[in-house]
Amino acid sequence: MRKSLLMVGAGLSGAVLARQLAEAGHDVTVLDTRSHVGGNCHTQRDPETGVLVHVYGPHIFHTDDAEVWDYINRFGRIRPYTHRVKTTSGGRVYTLPMNLHSINQFFDAAMPPAEARAFVAAKAVTLPYTPRNFEEQALSMLGHELYEAFFKGYTAKQWGCEPTELPAAILKRLPLRFTYDDNYFFHTYQGMPEDGYTPIIAAMLDHPCISLSLNTQFDRPLAQGFDHVFYSGPLDSWFGQDAGALGYRTLDFARLVHDGDYQGCAVMNYADAEIPYTRVTEHKYFAPWEHHARSVCYRETSRACGPGDIPYYPIRLAKDKALLTDYIARAHCETGVTFVGRLGTYRYLDMDVTIREALDCAALYLESLAHDRPMPAFAVAP
Structure with a gap:
Protein backbone atom coordinates (compact mmCIF):
# COMPACT_ATOMS: atom_id res chain seq x y z
CA MET A 1 0.00 0.00 0.00
CA GLY A 38 5.04 28.81 1.30
CA GLY A 39 3.76 30.01 -2.06
CA ASN A 40 2.07 33.39 -1.74
CA CYS A 41 2.08 33.05 2.06
CA HIS A 42 5.88 33.43 2.07
CA THR A 43 7.28 35.73 4.75
CA GLN A 44 10.84 36.95 5.30
CA ARG A 45 12.79 39.55 7.24
CA ASP A 46 13.39 42.79 5.40
CA PRO A 47 17.19 43.18 5.52
CA GLU A 48 17.09 46.97 5.84
CA THR A 49 14.51 47.37 8.60
CA GLY A 50 14.26 43.94 10.24
CA VAL A 51 10.49 43.98 9.73
CA LEU A 52 8.82 40.64 8.99
CA VAL A 53 7.37 41.13 5.51
CA HIS A 54 4.54 39.27 3.77
CA VAL A 55 6.34 39.16 0.44
CA TYR A 56 3.28 38.56 -1.76
CA GLY A 57 0.86 40.67 0.23
CA PRO A 58 -0.57 40.27 3.75
CA HIS A 59 -2.15 37.04 4.93
CA ILE A 60 -4.16 37.06 8.15
CA PHE A 61 -5.16 33.73 9.64
CA HIS A 62 -8.82 33.61 10.67
CA THR A 63 -11.21 30.68 11.00
CA ASP A 64 -14.13 29.14 12.84
CA ASP A 65 -12.72 25.66 12.20
CA ALA A 66 -11.21 24.48 15.49
CA GLU A 67 -9.49 21.50 13.84
CA VAL A 68 -7.76 23.75 11.32
CA TRP A 69 -6.74 26.16 14.08
CA ASP A 70 -5.23 23.31 16.11
CA TYR A 71 -3.53 21.94 13.01
CA ILE A 72 -1.64 25.10 12.09
CA ASN A 73 -0.67 25.62 15.73
CA ARG A 74 1.08 22.24 15.63
CA PHE A 75 3.77 23.74 13.46
CA GLY A 76 4.29 27.21 14.91
CA ARG A 77 3.00 29.65 17.47
CA ILE A 78 0.04 31.76 16.33
CA ARG A 79 -0.22 34.96 18.36
CA PRO A 80 -3.41 36.99 18.83
CA TYR A 81 -3.93 39.61 16.15
CA THR A 82 -6.96 41.74 15.31
CA HIS A 83 -7.03 42.98 11.74
CA ARG A 84 -8.20 46.56 11.27
CA VAL A 85 -8.41 48.30 7.92
CA LYS A 86 -8.80 51.97 7.01
CA THR A 87 -9.73 53.57 3.71
CA THR A 88 -9.10 57.02 2.27
CA SER A 89 -11.95 58.51 0.27
CA GLY A 90 -12.30 62.12 -0.79
CA GLY A 91 -9.35 63.15 1.38
CA ARG A 92 -10.78 61.67 4.58
CA VAL A 93 -9.98 58.43 6.42
CA TYR A 94 -12.72 55.97 7.36
CA THR A 95 -12.92 52.55 8.98
CA LEU A 96 -13.61 49.33 7.08
CA PRO A 97 -15.66 47.22 7.00
CA MET A 98 -18.31 49.88 6.78
CA ASN A 99 -19.73 50.23 10.27
CA LEU A 100 -21.62 52.71 12.43
CA HIS A 101 -18.54 54.90 12.76
CA SER A 102 -18.03 55.04 8.98
CA ILE A 103 -21.69 55.88 8.34
CA ASN A 104 -21.88 58.59 11.00
CA GLN A 105 -18.58 60.10 9.92
CA PHE A 106 -19.51 60.14 6.24
CA PHE A 107 -22.90 61.77 6.83
CA ASP A 108 -21.61 64.00 9.68
CA ALA A 109 -24.13 62.45 12.05
CA ALA A 110 -24.38 60.70 15.42
CA MET A 111 -27.05 58.11 14.71
CA PRO A 112 -27.63 55.13 17.01
CA PRO A 113 -27.81 51.68 15.38
CA ALA A 114 -31.54 51.52 14.65
CA GLU A 115 -31.64 55.03 13.23
CA ALA A 116 -28.57 54.39 11.06
CA ARG A 117 -30.06 51.15 9.76
CA ALA A 118 -33.25 52.94 8.73
CA PHE A 119 -31.27 55.83 7.27
CA VAL A 120 -29.17 53.55 5.03
CA ALA A 121 -32.24 51.54 4.05
CA ALA A 122 -33.88 54.77 2.88
CA LYS A 123 -30.81 55.50 0.74
CA ALA A 124 -30.86 52.04 -0.87
CA VAL A 125 -32.14 51.73 -4.42
CA THR A 126 -35.18 49.49 -4.78
CA LEU A 127 -34.85 47.25 -7.83
CA PRO A 128 -37.76 45.36 -9.41
CA TYR A 129 -35.55 42.29 -9.74
CA THR A 130 -32.73 40.49 -7.91
CA PRO A 131 -29.43 42.41 -8.31
CA ARG A 132 -27.62 41.07 -11.37
CA ASN A 133 -24.16 42.52 -10.82
CA PHE A 134 -21.87 44.14 -8.26
CA GLU A 135 -23.11 47.67 -8.83
CA GLU A 136 -26.78 46.75 -8.54
CA GLN A 137 -26.06 44.76 -5.39
CA ALA A 138 -24.21 47.72 -3.86
CA LEU A 139 -26.92 50.22 -4.75
CA SER A 140 -29.60 47.94 -3.31
CA MET A 141 -27.64 47.73 -0.04
CA LEU A 142 -26.09 51.18 0.33
CA GLY A 143 -27.47 53.68 -2.15
CA HIS A 144 -25.47 55.92 -4.49
CA GLU A 145 -23.43 57.99 -2.02
CA LEU A 146 -21.79 55.23 0.00
CA TYR A 147 -21.31 53.05 -3.07
CA GLU A 148 -19.56 55.77 -5.07
CA ALA A 149 -17.41 56.91 -2.13
CA PHE A 150 -16.16 53.52 -0.99
CA PHE A 151 -16.70 50.83 -3.61
CA LYS A 152 -17.03 52.03 -7.19
CA GLY A 153 -13.51 53.33 -7.81
CA TYR A 154 -11.76 50.74 -5.69
CA THR A 155 -13.58 47.87 -7.38
CA ALA A 156 -12.78 49.13 -10.87
CA LYS A 157 -9.09 49.39 -9.95
CA GLN A 158 -8.96 46.00 -8.27
CA TRP A 159 -10.71 44.06 -11.03
CA GLY A 160 -9.86 46.12 -14.11
CA CYS A 161 -13.46 46.32 -15.30
CA GLU A 162 -16.65 48.16 -14.55
CA PRO A 163 -18.53 46.98 -11.44
CA THR A 164 -21.50 46.23 -13.69
CA GLU A 165 -19.44 43.40 -15.22
CA LEU A 166 -18.80 41.69 -11.87
CA PRO A 167 -21.14 39.22 -10.16
CA ALA A 168 -23.31 40.44 -7.32
CA ALA A 169 -21.97 37.68 -5.06
CA ILE A 170 -18.66 39.53 -4.59
CA LEU A 171 -20.35 42.27 -2.56
CA LYS A 172 -22.49 39.86 -0.56
CA ARG A 173 -19.31 38.73 1.21
CA LEU A 174 -18.63 42.27 2.49
CA PRO A 175 -20.27 43.04 5.83
CA LEU A 176 -22.25 46.16 6.64
CA ARG A 177 -22.32 46.69 10.40
CA PHE A 178 -24.49 48.89 12.54
CA THR A 179 -22.12 48.74 15.52
CA TYR A 180 -18.71 50.30 16.19
CA ASP A 181 -16.98 46.93 15.83
CA ASP A 182 -13.95 47.51 13.56
CA ASN A 183 -12.53 43.96 13.66
CA TYR A 184 -12.26 43.13 9.97
CA PHE A 185 -13.18 39.48 10.54
CA PHE A 186 -15.97 37.76 12.47
CA HIS A 187 -14.15 34.48 13.10
CA THR A 188 -13.60 32.83 16.46
CA TYR A 189 -9.90 32.23 15.91
CA GLN A 190 -7.73 35.05 14.57
CA GLY A 191 -3.98 35.47 14.66
CA MET A 192 -0.60 35.80 13.06
CA PRO A 193 2.33 33.36 13.20
CA GLU A 194 4.98 34.72 15.53
CA ASP A 195 7.82 33.93 13.12
CA GLY A 196 5.88 34.14 9.87
CA TYR A 197 4.22 31.57 7.64
CA THR A 198 7.33 30.23 5.92
CA PRO A 199 8.74 28.48 9.04
CA ILE A 200 5.32 26.90 9.65
CA ILE A 201 5.15 25.47 6.15
CA ALA A 202 8.80 24.38 6.34
CA ALA A 203 7.93 22.51 9.56
CA MET A 204 5.05 20.77 7.80
CA GLY A 244 -6.82 29.72 -23.74
CA ALA A 245 -5.69 31.25 -20.46
CA LEU A 246 -8.02 31.62 -17.51
CA GLY A 247 -8.22 35.24 -16.38
CA TYR A 248 -6.43 36.44 -13.26
CA ARG A 249 -5.48 39.73 -11.69
CA THR A 250 -1.90 40.16 -10.53
CA LEU A 251 -0.30 42.73 -8.23
CA ASP A 252 2.65 45.06 -8.57
CA PHE A 253 4.36 46.07 -5.31
CA ALA A 254 6.26 49.34 -4.87
CA ARG A 255 8.44 49.16 -1.75
CA LEU A 256 9.03 52.21 0.41
CA VAL A 257 10.95 52.57 3.67
CA HIS A 258 10.07 55.19 6.27
CA ASP A 259 11.58 56.30 9.58
CA GLY A 260 9.07 55.68 12.37
CA ASP A 261 5.48 55.04 11.31
CA TYR A 262 4.24 55.72 7.78
CA GLN A 263 0.44 55.51 8.06
CA GLY A 264 -0.39 54.32 11.57
CA CYS A 265 -2.20 51.11 10.53
CA ALA A 266 -1.59 47.80 8.80
CA VAL A 267 -3.71 48.48 5.71
CA MET A 268 -4.88 51.73 4.14
CA ASN A 269 -7.15 51.33 1.12
CA TYR A 270 -7.53 54.09 -1.45
CA ALA A 271 -11.09 54.22 -2.73
CA ASP A 272 -10.76 57.13 -5.18
CA ALA A 273 -10.52 56.10 -8.83
CA GLU A 274 -7.90 58.76 -9.66
CA ILE A 275 -5.36 57.17 -7.27
CA PRO A 276 -3.91 54.29 -9.32
CA TYR A 277 -3.00 51.96 -6.45
CA THR A 278 -5.53 50.11 -4.32
CA ARG A 279 -3.83 50.07 -0.93
CA VAL A 280 -0.67 50.53 1.12
CA THR A 281 0.33 47.84 3.62
CA GLU A 282 2.65 48.66 6.54
CA HIS A 283 4.11 45.35 7.55
CA LYS A 284 5.35 45.96 11.06
CA TYR A 285 1.71 46.31 12.12
CA PHE A 286 1.15 42.64 11.21
CA ALA A 287 3.46 41.71 14.14
CA PRO A 288 2.42 44.17 16.88
CA TRP A 289 4.52 42.34 19.47
CA GLU A 290 7.66 43.52 17.66
CA HIS A 291 9.13 47.02 17.75
CA HIS A 292 11.05 48.62 14.90
CA ALA A 293 12.48 52.11 14.51
CA ARG A 294 11.87 52.02 10.77
CA SER A 295 8.99 50.80 8.69
CA VAL A 296 8.65 49.05 5.35
CA CYS A 297 5.51 49.48 3.28
CA TYR A 298 4.25 48.14 -0.02
CA ARG A 299 2.00 50.07 -2.37
CA GLU A 300 -0.19 47.63 -4.32
CA THR A 301 -1.42 48.15 -7.86
CA SER A 302 -3.69 45.60 -9.51
CA ARG A 303 -3.50 44.78 -13.22
CA ALA A 304 -4.25 42.02 -15.70
CA CYS A 305 -2.09 38.94 -15.24
CA GLY A 306 0.13 38.23 -18.23
CA PRO A 307 2.61 35.46 -19.08
CA GLY A 308 5.24 35.17 -16.37
CA ASP A 309 3.17 37.10 -13.80
CA ILE A 310 2.01 35.63 -10.50
CA PRO A 311 -1.75 34.91 -10.61
CA TYR A 312 -3.46 36.28 -7.50
CA TYR A 313 -7.21 36.68 -8.01
CA PRO A 314 -9.32 34.56 -10.39
Whole structure:
Protein backbone atom coordinates (compact mmCIF):
# COMPACT_ATOMS: atom_id res chain seq x y z
CA MET A 1 0.00 0.00 0.00
CA ARG A 2 3.01 2.36 0.28
CA LYS A 3 2.72 4.82 -2.59
CA SER A 4 5.05 7.25 -4.32
CA LEU A 5 3.29 10.61 -4.56
CA LEU A 6 4.12 13.91 -6.23
CA MET A 7 2.99 17.28 -4.89
CA VAL A 8 3.27 20.10 -7.42
CA GLY A 9 3.56 23.23 -5.32
CA ALA A 10 5.00 23.88 -1.84
CA GLY A 11 2.27 26.24 -0.67
CA LEU A 12 -0.31 25.41 1.95
CA SER A 13 -2.17 22.85 -0.17
CA GLY A 14 0.93 20.90 -1.09
CA ALA A 15 2.48 21.12 2.38
CA VAL A 16 -0.62 19.93 4.25
CA LEU A 17 -1.25 17.11 1.78
CA ALA A 18 2.41 16.08 1.87
CA ARG A 19 2.46 16.01 5.67
CA GLN A 20 -0.77 14.06 6.04
CA LEU A 21 0.19 11.44 3.48
CA ALA A 22 3.76 11.15 4.75
CA GLU A 23 2.43 10.55 8.25
CA ALA A 24 0.26 7.82 6.72
CA GLY A 25 3.44 6.11 5.52
CA HIS A 26 3.70 7.22 1.88
CA ASP A 27 6.72 8.66 0.10
CA VAL A 28 6.08 12.22 -1.05
CA THR A 29 8.09 14.40 -3.41
CA VAL A 30 7.28 18.11 -3.35
CA LEU A 31 8.27 20.37 -6.24
CA ASP A 32 8.07 24.15 -6.49
CA THR A 33 9.27 26.60 -9.12
CA ARG A 34 10.22 29.19 -6.52
CA SER A 35 13.31 29.30 -4.32
CA HIS A 36 11.25 29.09 -1.12
CA VAL A 37 8.32 27.20 0.36
CA GLY A 38 5.04 28.81 1.30
CA GLY A 39 3.76 30.01 -2.06
CA ASN A 40 2.07 33.39 -1.74
CA CYS A 41 2.08 33.05 2.06
CA HIS A 42 5.88 33.43 2.07
CA THR A 43 7.28 35.73 4.75
CA GLN A 44 10.84 36.95 5.30
CA ARG A 45 12.79 39.55 7.24
CA ASP A 46 13.39 42.79 5.40
CA PRO A 47 17.19 43.18 5.52
CA GLU A 48 17.09 46.97 5.84
CA THR A 49 14.51 47.37 8.60
CA GLY A 50 14.26 43.94 10.24
CA VAL A 51 10.49 43.98 9.73
CA LEU A 52 8.82 40.64 8.99
CA VAL A 53 7.37 41.13 5.51
CA HIS A 54 4.54 39.27 3.77
CA VAL A 55 6.34 39.16 0.44
CA TYR A 56 3.28 38.56 -1.76
CA GLY A 57 0.86 40.67 0.23
CA PRO A 58 -0.57 40.27 3.75
CA HIS A 59 -2.15 37.04 4.93
CA ILE A 60 -4.16 37.06 8.15
CA PHE A 61 -5.16 33.73 9.64
CA HIS A 62 -8.82 33.61 10.67
CA THR A 63 -11.21 30.68 11.00
CA ASP A 64 -14.13 29.14 12.84
CA ASP A 65 -12.72 25.66 12.20
CA ALA A 66 -11.21 24.48 15.49
CA GLU A 67 -9.49 21.50 13.84
CA VAL A 68 -7.76 23.75 11.32
CA TRP A 69 -6.74 26.16 14.08
CA ASP A 70 -5.23 23.31 16.11
CA TYR A 71 -3.53 21.94 13.01
CA ILE A 72 -1.64 25.10 12.09
CA ASN A 73 -0.67 25.62 15.73
CA ARG A 74 1.08 22.24 15.63
CA PHE A 75 3.77 23.74 13.46
CA GLY A 76 4.29 27.21 14.91
CA ARG A 77 3.00 29.65 17.47
CA ILE A 78 0.04 31.76 16.33
CA ARG A 79 -0.22 34.96 18.36
CA PRO A 80 -3.41 36.99 18.83
CA TYR A 81 -3.93 39.61 16.15
CA THR A 82 -6.96 41.74 15.31
CA HIS A 83 -7.03 42.98 11.74
CA ARG A 84 -8.20 46.56 11.27
CA VAL A 85 -8.41 48.30 7.92
CA LYS A 86 -8.80 51.97 7.01
CA THR A 87 -9.73 53.57 3.71
CA THR A 88 -9.10 57.02 2.27
CA SER A 89 -11.95 58.51 0.27
CA GLY A 90 -12.30 62.12 -0.79
CA GLY A 91 -9.35 63.15 1.38
CA ARG A 92 -10.78 61.67 4.58
CA VAL A 93 -9.98 58.43 6.42
CA TYR A 94 -12.72 55.97 7.36
CA THR A 95 -12.92 52.55 8.98
CA LEU A 96 -13.61 49.33 7.08
CA PRO A 97 -15.66 47.22 7.00
CA MET A 98 -18.31 49.88 6.78
CA ASN A 99 -19.73 50.23 10.27
CA LEU A 100 -21.62 52.71 12.43
CA HIS A 101 -18.54 54.90 12.76
CA SER A 102 -18.03 55.04 8.98
CA ILE A 103 -21.69 55.88 8.34
CA ASN A 104 -21.88 58.59 11.00
CA GLN A 105 -18.58 60.10 9.92
CA PHE A 106 -19.51 60.14 6.24
CA PHE A 107 -22.90 61.77 6.83
CA ASP A 108 -21.61 64.00 9.68
CA ALA A 109 -24.13 62.45 12.05
CA ALA A 110 -24.38 60.70 15.42
CA MET A 111 -27.05 58.11 14.71
CA PRO A 112 -27.63 55.13 17.01
CA PRO A 113 -27.81 51.68 15.38
CA ALA A 114 -31.54 51.52 14.65
CA GLU A 115 -31.64 55.03 13.23
CA ALA A 116 -28.57 54.39 11.06
CA ARG A 117 -30.06 51.15 9.76
CA ALA A 118 -33.25 52.94 8.73
CA PHE A 119 -31.27 55.83 7.27
CA VAL A 120 -29.17 53.55 5.03
CA ALA A 121 -32.24 51.54 4.05
CA ALA A 122 -33.88 54.77 2.88
CA LYS A 123 -30.81 55.50 0.74
CA ALA A 124 -30.86 52.04 -0.87
CA VAL A 125 -32.14 51.73 -4.42
CA THR A 126 -35.18 49.49 -4.78
CA LEU A 127 -34.85 47.25 -7.83
CA PRO A 128 -37.76 45.36 -9.41
CA TYR A 129 -35.55 42.29 -9.74
CA THR A 130 -32.73 40.49 -7.91
CA PRO A 131 -29.43 42.41 -8.31
CA ARG A 132 -27.62 41.07 -11.37
CA ASN A 133 -24.16 42.52 -10.82
CA PHE A 134 -21.87 44.14 -8.26
CA GLU A 135 -23.11 47.67 -8.83
CA GLU A 136 -26.78 46.75 -8.54
CA GLN A 137 -26.06 44.76 -5.39
CA ALA A 138 -24.21 47.72 -3.86
CA LEU A 139 -26.92 50.22 -4.75
CA SER A 140 -29.60 47.94 -3.31
CA MET A 141 -27.64 47.73 -0.04
CA LEU A 142 -26.09 51.18 0.33
CA GLY A 143 -27.47 53.68 -2.15
CA HIS A 144 -25.47 55.92 -4.49
CA GLU A 145 -23.43 57.99 -2.02
CA LEU A 146 -21.79 55.23 0.00
CA TYR A 147 -21.31 53.05 -3.07
CA GLU A 148 -19.56 55.77 -5.07
CA ALA A 149 -17.41 56.91 -2.13
CA PHE A 150 -16.16 53.52 -0.99
CA PHE A 151 -16.70 50.83 -3.61
CA LYS A 152 -17.03 52.03 -7.19
CA GLY A 153 -13.51 53.33 -7.81
CA TYR A 154 -11.76 50.74 -5.69
CA THR A 155 -13.58 47.87 -7.38
CA ALA A 156 -12.78 49.13 -10.87
CA LYS A 157 -9.09 49.39 -9.95
CA GLN A 158 -8.96 46.00 -8.27
CA TRP A 159 -10.71 44.06 -11.03
CA GLY A 160 -9.86 46.12 -14.11
CA CYS A 161 -13.46 46.32 -15.30
CA GLU A 162 -16.65 48.16 -14.55
CA PRO A 163 -18.53 46.98 -11.44
CA THR A 164 -21.50 46.23 -13.69
CA GLU A 165 -19.44 43.40 -15.22
CA LEU A 166 -18.80 41.69 -11.87
CA PRO A 167 -21.14 39.22 -10.16
CA ALA A 168 -23.31 40.44 -7.32
CA ALA A 169 -21.97 37.68 -5.06
CA ILE A 170 -18.66 39.53 -4.59
CA LEU A 171 -20.35 42.27 -2.56
CA LYS A 172 -22.49 39.86 -0.56
CA ARG A 173 -19.31 38.73 1.21
CA LEU A 174 -18.63 42.27 2.49
CA PRO A 175 -20.27 43.04 5.83
CA LEU A 176 -22.25 46.16 6.64
CA ARG A 177 -22.32 46.69 10.40
CA PHE A 178 -24.49 48.89 12.54
CA THR A 179 -22.12 48.74 15.52
CA TYR A 180 -18.71 50.30 16.19
CA ASP A 181 -16.98 46.93 15.83
CA ASP A 182 -13.95 47.51 13.56
CA ASN A 183 -12.53 43.96 13.66
CA TYR A 184 -12.26 43.13 9.97
CA PHE A 185 -13.18 39.48 10.54
CA PHE A 186 -15.97 37.76 12.47
CA HIS A 187 -14.15 34.48 13.10
CA THR A 188 -13.60 32.83 16.46
CA TYR A 189 -9.90 32.23 15.91
CA GLN A 190 -7.73 35.05 14.57
CA GLY A 191 -3.98 35.47 14.66
CA MET A 192 -0.60 35.80 13.06
CA PRO A 193 2.33 33.36 13.20
CA GLU A 194 4.98 34.72 15.53
CA ASP A 195 7.82 33.93 13.12
CA GLY A 196 5.88 34.14 9.87
CA TYR A 197 4.22 31.57 7.64
CA THR A 198 7.33 30.23 5.92
CA PRO A 199 8.74 28.48 9.04
CA ILE A 200 5.32 26.90 9.65
CA ILE A 201 5.15 25.47 6.15
CA ALA A 202 8.80 24.38 6.34
CA ALA A 203 7.93 22.51 9.56
CA MET A 204 5.05 20.77 7.80
CA LEU A 205 7.47 19.59 5.12
CA ASP A 206 10.07 18.44 7.65
CA HIS A 207 9.35 14.70 7.64
CA PRO A 208 11.56 11.75 6.69
CA CYS A 209 9.08 10.58 4.04
CA ILE A 210 9.05 14.00 2.30
CA SER A 211 11.65 15.15 -0.21
CA LEU A 212 11.61 18.77 -1.35
CA SER A 213 12.91 20.15 -4.62
CA LEU A 214 12.80 23.94 -5.08
CA ASN A 215 13.64 25.94 -8.20
CA THR A 216 12.10 23.08 -10.16
CA GLN A 217 9.78 23.71 -13.08
CA PHE A 218 7.09 21.07 -13.43
CA ASP A 219 6.18 19.54 -16.77
CA ARG A 220 4.00 16.56 -17.49
CA PRO A 221 6.79 13.99 -18.04
CA LEU A 222 7.88 14.53 -14.41
CA ALA A 223 4.64 12.89 -13.31
CA GLN A 224 5.72 9.55 -14.77
CA GLY A 225 6.84 7.06 -12.18
CA PHE A 226 4.57 8.37 -9.42
CA ASP A 227 1.46 6.57 -8.27
CA HIS A 228 -0.50 9.80 -7.99
CA VAL A 229 0.00 13.53 -8.54
CA PHE A 230 -1.57 16.34 -6.51
CA TYR A 231 -1.35 19.44 -8.66
CA SER A 232 -1.75 22.90 -7.11
CA GLY A 233 -0.56 24.82 -10.14
CA PRO A 234 -2.93 26.67 -12.49
CA LEU A 235 -5.53 24.31 -13.91
CA ASP A 236 -5.14 25.65 -17.44
CA SER A 237 -1.34 25.21 -17.29
CA TRP A 238 -1.76 21.45 -16.85
CA PHE A 239 -3.15 21.48 -20.38
CA GLY A 240 -0.60 23.99 -21.68
CA GLN A 241 -3.37 26.63 -21.87
CA ASP A 242 -4.16 25.13 -25.28
CA ALA A 243 -7.79 26.30 -25.10
CA GLY A 244 -6.82 29.72 -23.74
CA ALA A 245 -5.69 31.25 -20.46
CA LEU A 246 -8.02 31.62 -17.51
CA GLY A 247 -8.22 35.24 -16.38
CA TYR A 248 -6.43 36.44 -13.26
CA ARG A 249 -5.48 39.73 -11.69
CA THR A 250 -1.90 40.16 -10.53
CA LEU A 251 -0.30 42.73 -8.23
CA ASP A 252 2.65 45.06 -8.57
CA PHE A 253 4.36 46.07 -5.31
CA ALA A 254 6.26 49.34 -4.87
CA ARG A 255 8.44 49.16 -1.75
CA LEU A 256 9.03 52.21 0.41
CA VAL A 257 10.95 52.57 3.67
CA HIS A 258 10.07 55.19 6.27
CA ASP A 259 11.58 56.30 9.58
CA GLY A 260 9.07 55.68 12.37
CA ASP A 261 5.48 55.04 11.31
CA TYR A 262 4.24 55.72 7.78
CA GLN A 263 0.44 55.51 8.06
CA GLY A 264 -0.39 54.32 11.57
CA CYS A 265 -2.20 51.11 10.53
CA ALA A 266 -1.59 47.80 8.80
CA VAL A 267 -3.71 48.48 5.71
CA MET A 268 -4.88 51.73 4.14
CA ASN A 269 -7.15 51.33 1.12
CA TYR A 270 -7.53 54.09 -1.45
CA ALA A 271 -11.09 54.22 -2.73
CA ASP A 272 -10.76 57.13 -5.18
CA ALA A 273 -10.52 56.10 -8.83
CA GLU A 274 -7.90 58.76 -9.66
CA ILE A 275 -5.36 57.17 -7.27
CA PRO A 276 -3.91 54.29 -9.32
CA TYR A 277 -3.00 51.96 -6.45
CA THR A 278 -5.53 50.11 -4.32
CA ARG A 279 -3.83 50.07 -0.93
CA VAL A 280 -0.67 50.53 1.12
CA THR A 281 0.33 47.84 3.62
CA GLU A 282 2.65 48.66 6.54
CA HIS A 283 4.11 45.35 7.55
CA LYS A 284 5.35 45.96 11.06
CA TYR A 285 1.71 46.31 12.12
CA PHE A 286 1.15 42.64 11.21
CA ALA A 287 3.46 41.71 14.14
CA PRO A 288 2.42 44.17 16.88
CA TRP A 289 4.52 42.34 19.47
CA GLU A 290 7.66 43.52 17.66
CA HIS A 291 9.13 47.02 17.75
CA HIS A 292 11.05 48.62 14.90
CA ALA A 293 12.48 52.11 14.51
CA ARG A 294 11.87 52.02 10.77
CA SER A 295 8.99 50.80 8.69
CA VAL A 296 8.65 49.05 5.35
CA CYS A 297 5.51 49.48 3.28
CA TYR A 298 4.25 48.14 -0.02
CA ARG A 299 2.00 50.07 -2.37
CA GLU A 300 -0.19 47.63 -4.32
CA THR A 301 -1.42 48.15 -7.86
CA SER A 302 -3.69 45.60 -9.51
CA ARG A 303 -3.50 44.78 -13.22
CA ALA A 304 -4.25 42.02 -15.70
CA CYS A 305 -2.09 38.94 -15.24
CA GLY A 306 0.13 38.23 -18.23
CA PRO A 307 2.61 35.46 -19.08
CA GLY A 308 5.24 35.17 -16.37
CA ASP A 309 3.17 37.10 -13.80
CA ILE A 310 2.01 35.63 -10.50
CA PRO A 311 -1.75 34.91 -10.61
CA TYR A 312 -3.46 36.28 -7.50
CA TYR A 313 -7.21 36.68 -8.01
CA PRO A 314 -9.32 34.56 -10.39
CA ILE A 315 -11.64 36.87 -12.31
CA ARG A 316 -14.34 34.30 -13.17
CA LEU A 317 -16.25 36.48 -15.59
CA ALA A 318 -18.56 34.79 -18.13
CA LYS A 319 -15.79 33.98 -20.61
CA ASP A 320 -13.60 32.58 -17.84
CA LYS A 321 -16.42 30.40 -16.53
CA ALA A 322 -17.01 29.00 -20.02
CA LEU A 323 -13.32 28.19 -20.39
CA LEU A 324 -13.22 26.77 -16.88
CA THR A 325 -16.09 24.42 -17.74
CA ASP A 326 -14.06 23.09 -20.66
CA TYR A 327 -10.94 22.53 -18.57
CA ILE A 328 -12.95 20.85 -15.78
CA ALA A 329 -14.46 18.41 -18.27
CA ARG A 330 -11.00 17.55 -19.57
CA ALA A 331 -9.61 17.23 -16.05
CA HIS A 332 -12.22 14.58 -15.27
CA CYS A 333 -10.83 12.54 -18.17
CA GLU A 334 -7.33 12.56 -16.68
CA THR A 335 -6.08 9.70 -14.54
CA GLY A 336 -3.56 9.74 -11.71
CA VAL A 337 -3.92 13.44 -10.89
CA THR A 338 -6.02 15.49 -8.47
CA PHE A 339 -6.24 19.26 -8.83
CA VAL A 340 -6.12 21.14 -5.53
CA GLY A 341 -5.82 24.62 -4.06
CA ARG A 342 -6.80 28.03 -5.35
CA LEU A 343 -4.97 27.66 -8.68
CA GLY A 344 -5.84 24.04 -9.28
CA THR A 345 -9.54 24.75 -8.76
CA TYR A 346 -9.57 28.37 -10.01
CA ARG A 347 -11.17 29.72 -6.82
CA TYR A 348 -10.27 32.38 -4.29
CA LEU A 349 -9.56 30.53 -1.03
CA ASP A 350 -8.73 31.81 2.43
CA MET A 351 -5.92 29.98 4.18
CA ASP A 352 -8.16 28.12 6.60
CA VAL A 353 -10.31 26.81 3.73
CA THR A 354 -7.15 25.78 1.88
CA ILE A 355 -6.00 23.76 4.89
CA ARG A 356 -9.44 22.23 5.44
CA GLU A 357 -9.69 21.14 1.81
CA ALA A 358 -6.17 19.69 1.88
CA LEU A 359 -6.94 17.72 5.05
CA ASP A 360 -10.14 16.41 3.50
CA CYS A 361 -8.37 15.62 0.23
CA ALA A 362 -5.72 13.59 2.05
CA ALA A 363 -8.43 11.69 3.93
CA LEU A 364 -10.27 11.02 0.66
CA TYR A 365 -7.09 9.66 -0.94
CA LEU A 366 -6.43 7.31 1.97
CA GLU A 367 -10.05 6.15 1.91
CA SER A 368 -9.84 5.59 -1.86
CA LEU A 369 -6.73 3.46 -1.38
CA ALA A 370 -8.35 1.46 1.40
CA HIS A 371 -11.36 0.65 -0.78
CA ASP A 372 -9.45 0.32 -4.06
CA ARG A 373 -11.34 3.22 -5.63
CA PRO A 374 -9.88 5.73 -8.10
CA MET A 375 -9.10 9.18 -6.73
CA PRO A 376 -11.23 11.86 -8.43
CA ALA A 377 -9.80 14.78 -10.38
CA PHE A 378 -11.22 17.21 -7.80
CA ALA A 379 -11.81 16.61 -4.13
CA VAL A 380 -13.86 19.82 -4.19
CA ALA A 381 -15.70 20.88 -7.33
CA PRO A 382 -14.33 24.17 -8.76
